[in-house]
Amino acid sequence: MPPLQIGPITVDTPVVLAPMAGVTNRAFRTLCREAGASQGFYPGLYVAEMVTSRALVERNVESLRIVTFGEDETPRSAQVYGVDPATVGAAVRIIAGEDRADHVDLNFGCPVPKVTRKGGGSALPWKRQLFTDIVRAAVEAAEPHGVPVTVKMRKGIDDDHLTYLEAGRIAESLGVAAVALHARTAADYYSGTADWTAIARLKEAVRSVPVLGNGDIWSAEDALRMVRETGADGVVVGRGCQGRPWLFADLAAAFHGVTTRVRPGLRDVADAIYRHGELMIDYFDGDEGKGMRDLRKHMAWYLKGYAVGGDARRALAMVSTQAELREHLDALDLTQGYPGEDAEGPRGRAGSPKQPHLPYGWLDSRDLDAEFEAKLREAELSVSGG
Template sequence: MTTTTETASARTPEHRSSGERVLPPLQIGPITVDTPVVLAPMAGVTNRAFRTLCREAGASTGHDPGLYVAEMVTSRALVERNVEALRIVTFGPEETPRSAQVYGVDPATVGAAVRIIAGEGRADHVDLNFGCPVPKVTRKGGGGALPWKRQLFTDIVREAVRAAAPHGVPVTVKMRKGIDEEHLTYLEAGQIAEREGAAAVALHARTVAQHYSGEAEWESIARLKEAVTTIPVLGNGDIWSADDAVRMVRETGADGVVVGRGCQGRPWLFADLAAAFHGETVRVQPTLREVAETIYRHGELMIDYFDGDEGKGMRDLRKHMAWYLKGYAVGGEARHALAMVSTRAELRERLDALGDAPYPGEAAEGQRGRAGSPKTPHLPYGWLDSRELDAEWEARLREAELSVSGG
């Protein structure tokens, strides 16, 4: 049986196009990314196992793969040397460049965390999270809520860049449009990040209030590109296919794309993306058997990621099953059994029982997971009253640093 990535590699030569590449390589500080595609950090998803599958898929086209960012890690957890936090910023020997994302609300703590990552050679690139819409983050003034406090945002970016600079590690910023349509911050934040030495900015073209609902407003990416002129601007939001990615950069002028939910259960999307950005027409359309082999490899990589703990690896794999099987003719009983798998042997047996079926076309494509509905942002009391912080708020934010990792 062939794996999905092997299939992508095998199909590429006979489907090659002579078309020109869509974008030049992406330059992030000293790092050149030949395929201007970034895997967005997603809590509980983009660990080393999943990043390996995505990277292998991208490389299967014969092109250098893109940039694959680890799960978000909190600055406090890193400074405290939390075991899980350190696991998150541990990369495989084949991962290059290594990319980590840091979240925090206190400039000194963020700076200290970046100093650990850069100074100890744990990653080659650090991304700062200013886009998370999750209530446990925004109610602390973090994620997508933070750029509203312009000086705090400035101080965090400045401290991170200063901490990373002596080690030649570029720092980038990922953000949303703002808290809601009445409290937009992305243009100002992009220009601040540019001024403070960030190597690139990425925009998820939704507000915190939108969460993942509705449609991403790609026009805002174009406006950010007009406002930020000396560093790359990357677009994020509603990229479900390689054709979406190409359309985004053509409509917005973005220098590259960031792909999140669109690759859940579809690591082979990075083969499509690499091909598309290099002007080729290859698209991976795996059979059910090929998907099953990818799931099994994912399971093996998960066990390795958790240091041989088979039970933990299988439990973490379960969330991916519905994403992988989207659109395929797999009955509810079989889906349930895979969602409850607890050993490698069970995984092998249940995958073998699926049999085979051709690629189901559009049924397997499009949006992954639940988009949900707009939500009232959870913010600290009085957060919107002023764009600035007073001394009391600064002290409260230092106490608000989350100790958890992974989002």
Template sequence: MGDVTSTLDPVSTTPRPDRAPGVPPSETRVLPPLQIGPITVDTPVVLAPMAGVTNRAFRTLCREAGASQGFDPGLYVAEMVTSRALVERNVESLRIVTFGDDETPRSAQVYGVDPATVGAAVKIIAGEDRADHVDLNFGCPVPKVTRKGGGAALPWKRQLFTDIVRAAVEAAEPHGVPVTVKMRKGIDDDHLTYLEAGRIAESLGAAAVALHARTAAEHYSGTADWTAIARLKEAVTTVPVLGNGDIWSAEDAVRMVRETGADGVVVGRGCQGRPWLFADLAAAFHGAETRVRPGLREVADTIYRHGELMIDYFDGDEGKGMRDLRKHMAWYLKGYAVGGETRHALAMVSTLAELRERLDALDLTLGYPGEDAEGPRGRAGSPKQPHLPYGWLDSRDLDAEFEARLREAELSVSGG
């Protein structure tokens, strides 16, 4: 994966120590292993589910990077699957919860607004041995979700939130599958729900709670409020609390856990176009200073392998695989001096041969560009008024009319 800041090569087959010579592991590890129900995650790092991004191909790259440092990798969550689509046996939804033979543990995320449908979806995942862990989505801020009362809007209706978490935990429990909850601080600063929701989830048997330390109104703008993670950690005391938001480097992750007391971190946008970030995270949480700093040749090799994996993910459909890969190009090439015309051409590739040709035309002698390749990815946007069902904020309770509308509002499309 290219140059690193130490003398160790992260892709070398030479056995590498996981700690400084003569120093016990307890003195070099930043955190102990993460325990999610019966699942032990040696590196307390979770890949956040991202629609259209964290399919099996990208998870493979992240998992391989995390394992390249000689440590057991973290937990890699698939794209969100909607409960209704899964219950209806939608082909794409079933693809999302189909994992590779080397994926252990298998982790799926479910979204829904109706307790019965969510419970049925979790029963399919757990009962048919489709995943080892289920995460519930209460953090999505996008309008198509919140305007139906889902995602980050849903915990405002405390009884509905309670009923959904209970239904999921009860459906998964007979099969030994832990259920976790991922959420935001709330709808906006005047409608915060995370402390109450965290306590409810804990009391109902959720195996962990994760907080993206922004409100739905903030979307991805501004700076994540890590102090909220610390407050949640104080409120939830019997299960792990994970922190999410503004982790762009291994150093950010270590700083978050030290400042908040979190039991682990959830990484989303920071790894887009940088699957090797999981190599850095694995090293950092085990007390090693190795960091991956790939030159353009290593980046090009990763892009090509990503393309191959995408085609395999779509059952050999080269066109579909390449189209899905296009969105990743700007992230991969961030900071590298390749020129706008070349970036555009790579974002339009339609075949693997064309991808190879365009990658080979790059100046593959270029080294790592430093900070220009790091930091935020994509568009953070600006704060915006959340789209909510009419009258949603009038009461914390869910009346019969809203309940009926929610059942009809279950999304039928999963993933991107």
């Protein structure tokens, strides 16, 4: 498959790590990049956690940490969320103008209530002029610095309020470098099966820039099948790599025609967990407690399918120090081999379809009323990473 071209950035392997709140920080991105590079190919794009435009403009410490990359990270990819064009433009100007990232992605895909009830994320493209203004502001802010802007979105709010084809055409006309579609609606949340036929339709509608597909990629074979069935120019991988950074080794191999797949035994998994812990402590500037607390959420994902008793799982989910982590990992039966498909498939809780939380009267019109427009600055979230 040909390389993925995102503006001036050429990516040998057409794979993107999706930004995930509380997951895709520098530590986890390092593990995924190392795995992908182990196949000898440039492994893909690895996008940082979402940063809110307001928080970034206000120079929030945690937001600035999110858009701080490792010395060996290249290209550096950041994702921005916002509902006010001026604030989004200012945030992108900071990222591009201060050389904080080489690529900016705009979030129009988040389905969580605290985002959609503000009119943001997957709710926002319903207001087409607002969507247009935000994308234009971001592209114009980034263009003088040669930083490409991409858009990640969902199909729409629900099956009766689809926006992805129109949004894709608008984004293309405004000069974005690529569009990515999570083939679910906001109402779908993460439930059911992703509608890959929507990716194919978007590919037919958007011709001049790459179209990337997202949703239900649990293996390298899934990624190849998505590209084959939809014509997508690449794939975006989210929940499928949680607790499985080595999935990027499989993806790199598969897209270059290599059949080798990584099938780690429990000792390999334990080594990955411990390295993840070291990287987390470094990410939090040497704060061991904070690093270990953040690592805890990953334990169930890493250990999925392996014969690890409940007591051991609970102990690992409560570690506070590196010494505790080492002790509990060494107590496992590290002679176990790969458990097969029990270690694969969906990660985390998919949940069930949900009625999207939207601003009052949001669906009454495709246009933005004056009252809500006046509230846009207040509606900006001030906390990044989720």
